[in-house]
Amino acid sequence: MKEVVLTAKEATAIEGWSKPSQQRSVEILSRYPDKRSAVMPLLYISMIENGYVTEDGMRQVGLLTGLSPAQVQSVASFYTMYKREPIGDYLVGVCTSISCFLLGADDVLAAIEDESGVPDGESGGDGTFSIEHVECNGACGGAPVVLVNWEMIEGVTPEKARELVRWLRDGRPDVVNTEEMQRLFGGKRAFDWGVKEPVGAILPVPAFGPYGSVGGEAT
Amino acid sequence: MKILTERMEAHRTDSHTIERYEATGGYTALRKGLLELGAEAVAAEVKASNLRGRGGANFPAGVKWGFLAPAKPAYLVVNGDESEPGTFKDRQLLERDPHQLVEGVILSSFALDVHHAFIYIRGEYPKPARRLQDAVDEAYEKGYLGSDILGSGFDLDVTIHLGGGAYICGEESALLNSLEGRRGEPRIKPPFPAIEGLYSKPTIVNNVETLSNVPWIVNNGGVAYARIGPDTSAGTRMISLSGHVENPGNYEIVMGMPWREIIYGLGGGIPGGRELKAWIPGGSSAPWFVPAEHLDVPATIDDTDSNGSMMGSGAIIVMDDSTDMVKAAHRIVRFYSHESCGQCTPCREGTTWLERILYRIVSGQGRHADIELLLDISDGISPGLTWPPLMTTICPLGPSATAPVVSLMQYFRHEVEAMIGDDDG
Amino acid sequence: MADRELVTITIDGVEMQGPAGEVLIKVAEDNGNFIPRFCWHPRMKPVGMCRMCLVEVIGPRGPMLLPSCTTRVTDGMEVDTQSTVVKKAQEGVLEYLLINHPLDCPICDKGGECPLQDHTMAYGPGESRFVEEKRHYEKPIPISELVLLDRERCILCARCTRFSEEISGDPLIEFKDRGNAVQVITFPDEPFASYFSGNTVQICPVGALTATPYRFKARPWDLEAVESVSLVDSVGSKVSVQSSQNSVVRIDGIDNEPTNQGWLSDKDRFIFESIHSDNRLTTPLIKQDGKFVETGWGEALDYVAEKLSDMTGEVVAGLGGANNTNEEAFAFGKFLRTIVVTPHIDAQLDDGLDPHFLVGVTPRAAIPDLETAKTILLWAGDLKEEYPVLYLRVRRAAAELGAKLIVVHPRATGLDDVAAHKIRYRPGRGPDVLRELRGGAEDYAEARSALDEGPVVAIVGRTGLAENPRLAEGVAAFVRDLPGGKILPLARRGNIVGALDMGLAPTLLPGRVSETSAHDLLEAEWGPLPESRALDATGILEGLRDGELEALIMLGVDPVRDHPEPQLARSALESAQLVVAFDHFLSDSTQLADVVLPVEGFAEVEGTVTNIEGRVQKVNRLVPGPGQTRPVWSALDDLARRMGGDLGAPSAAALAKEIERVAPVYHGVTWDALDWGEGREGLLLPIEDGVQHLEYIPVDDGLAPVNARYGLHLGRVLYDDGVRTRMSPSLAALAPEAKVYLNSTDAKVLGLEEGAVATVESAYGSAELPVAIDESLGRTTVYVPANLAATAELGAAVAVVVSKGEAS
Ligand SMILES: Cc1cc2nc3c(=O)[nH]c(=O)nc-3n(C[C@H](O)[C@H](O)[C@H](O)COP(=O)(O)O)c2cc1C
């Protein structure tokens, strides 16, 4: 991995980012032979910093990767996980692809829309929720699947889905974690995950290592 | 016979840790490969194993490696984008035995004279990515990654890259674009990645499952692997069972058992005493199989192909007799329309048009002319509607959307007609 | 391409040949078989997206449906472009495209010249079977001052996005979203402000991108067109000039391999607006009591003839000719030398290079040498600003063809992103940099070793107006010693090389010959020529100011604006007893004239022009000039007669014949040989050592560097305040705000920040300008764009004093 030092202009561009995000940005840039490759991970960082992929965020990422803002926008808008509008604290996704569909995912989605009062594809509930149907998330054996900030819950029934919405709304957990939510609201899983893993997501950004919103212990 | 899942089944709580991995024979293949065999011999074992790619196209891994152009640097890219509806086996391999993949990656890189490998994990898989990252970090600590691995003089870095939510990035050239920080649009081939891939350099792309087999092959020899199962479907492979089955889940099987045994044996049959109506044998882009014709066909790559479908990603989606086949087809087409990258006119416009017509039909607005229209649009995306499909497109995504339409009309046309009923338009 | 091996292929049963590895669609087209296409463009990398060009290639396992734009021909290839599968695929693509395409052809600018419309007629299905609702977008949105985007019409061929990224290097317009939602769009608040945006309008296969200056102006079937050459920079871009009802309404680029390869800058494309400006001069004007009065040609010419006849020839001088045709320039020179009998002639305004160097330096590079260069040394102004089309050629060489580009310039340039080495220096320090580069000093060691890899093409000019012109010669002297080193000297004005070739320089006679060597020969043709030592532009202006000269004849020049010392130009014109101007507009200079004669110009006259490499090309007449305008040569011929002489200029064609006869390097250059048509690229004047008639060997005369507290880089910008730009409303709006650029440390030292007002003082004058921070400038270097109203007074000073302005 190569040594990366930001130019003055680049450093100024992300001055407003938190120190960890600044450090992670440098670390990310060091992982690729070509800095353009860092555009996707940096977009996640910009989501962490700004809540969603803002115009400023795209400009900043452009500066770090040598792209024009239009090029960054072109990349960001290709991928569904980069949200370019403000989103709620909890991004609730319901898989409605074929396997989940066969096992009643549409009813689960309807229950969530109804309980949260937020229609599919929208945000609401005073900024608590964004609800969306998503395509296959690789848990077909545990269908139907619901994701909260990309933390997965398998084998969800419409009733459990309503409980989940209420739990999020009333409890407002800082960290959402698969293990806990699976225990409370899940059913059959696609396969055994093995040992409990206490790390979860604190934002609607995948909770992964150098560029995600990894949060500590869930309750 | 289990190769990939033996460890995780025996050690439910810690199969992903380096301690467990090492305690159960992990990283011995690495020592053997790097310190005893040498790069050429490792490549030769993989070639001899007849291991075929598990990402969907079934291409023999050893043969692909042989195409790698001599230009340097060369790259190895692991395809962990797993997004074909019905498929969830790579996730299990990543979560439950990440070191197996890491060891496979190191051995493969060594064989290919690659010094930087990338593992592309779909963005929706943060936990698998995290387990893998932990494994990579541990491997660095142990000196299995980094410079002068095990004193062999071989250097390797591994970068894990998270996707952003786009099925098409599973297509290898789209994946490379995505890894380069571009839109995940498939590239025109030729040139194939082995000649001009990542950063225009020679690149091998292999699936997670494919490379997870490499440590076993190096330890036990390619010939031993080739002897497992039918000749052209050597080794074991992961299948993902979902839909209307009693026991959904991933199964590591030796290919060749008939479909009946997979659905009724492994899968435990159809829940609620219902009847089997149809199943999709290799991911949602595969043409459907029906009990009347296909239950006794052996589940091998060749037999599935010759019966007009494919083993694809190994995802088996089972539908019982309560299934509304028009809605099911619509749901699958909707997926491909949503996931089209948008480059090719027939895919971008055609799949969306198919989706809208099917939507009209399921919403009670169908017209009888729609049946021929659906087939004709499909024909415009995949001329002749044969399988494997001919294509008017750059990649097979567009044609994938025609498979459910064609299967629907082939086996369940009466259901479509019934749904349309008396159209007055 | 020329030396690629030929292979034989069969298309639809017909055998044909093409270069191995060429794409099938091109080989087919070159052999008369047109395969329909949308996304493919011969000057861009194929992407195979639209799928319109699918054909069947018969392979070992039967026919394969392949896009002909990405399939490379191999020997023995068999192709079917007419099979039922192909037809079905083409129909399919068209039907899919029309799903969302509005049927608004009658009101679409592209209607009548639209490949989608044409292909639908030729290959399309009958009726659409699409009953769902079409994709809807907000109706046309302006994405820049010049371009409108109608996303509903877009067929997503990516030609515009690829052009901006691949060719012009300003990726401001891009795809957004995915699948069926893909659209072409800019970033919010970042308009498509590219100097090349018009090309995307031209290559858009439908009416999705339209040009504001052309919108609703005409229908394609009403258009008349001629081929011609743009005179904006001196690259000689080939254009199609198009008119409707005697009005030029559009200019498109034409693909001429050695010059513009199809592309134009927006300035080339839209400057035609000035032709029909309301401010265009349409009647001769004579100044009476300080005011212009309209008059007739007879009266005006009589007046001039009488005044000139009262003077001895040598108190009269001529300036200009660089924006005219060779024929006009030739007539001007001949008029001055044989009718007025004066040697004081200059087409440059002391802002260029030694004329002998410009036309005579050897070994001389032609533009196509960039295609094969290993290393390109660019030591000139910012090409993007001064030579936009040449900029595209250099960008291509560096980005696509693998040439190593070395840019030497005081600040960041448009080519820095593709440069292998960037050398930035403080104005005045150029001679040091040259010495250090030549010697391989540590900082420049890598650049120096790149220069040892030939062939080397050096593009040399003045980086800024204040740069000593001898520096370019020093650079050229260095390049001559490099392996395969060739030199392309730059001078900015449109037909400057043509003007010099026509003898519009104090020391040159027509035909690229020096006064001293050709004087006697030409006298044999023309009769007695003036003997005294000729003055150059600055000498002429000083002579006028000091009363040693009495009269000035200007041909399309604006010295008050364009001479590096505007105050000198102004007082010269004010002091002169007689100033006569042939022009299109009342400019800062012609305002000071006594007689202004309105002449025809671009698209109104026929003739030839010569570009910087010495390529002669034909320009053509399409529309009559407005009002009483007439061709320059005809006015001069008339004037000569009134002065009792005979210019022998009955027509431009006759002048062309005379040039061919008396101007040595133009022997054999006839209009017949130049007329446009298939494969006609113009004629390159002989450029090898010794073949041309003037050989100029530059020497590095070891210029001393200039030291000053603040070094001034006075660089040109594309949209300056030049009169033709000002008279083209679409372009005038694009002129940048004048600012003084400093690096942040200097700004801090001076107590200035971005936006504050600074006073910049030079030896000639001063300006109050807002400050802009530019980190690409070294310490104590300031950059000021030249030729904007607010900076005009600064003049071409090397050194300036910067201080906090009054207002801040
Ligand atoms: C539309 C499309 C989607 C694909 N998705 C995946 C995927 O998610 N994972 C994967 O490994 N291969 C996928 N593939 C196959 C890859 O292109 C490629 O063949 C594979 O990664 C090669 O690895 P293998 O030879 O080890 O199978 C996909 C192909 C297509 C055309």
Ligand code: SF4
């Ligand atoms: S077929 Fe579809 S997904 Fe594949 S390249 Fe073409 S547009 Fe993209």
Ligand code: FES
């Ligand atoms: S012209 Fe060949 S695919 Fe568009």
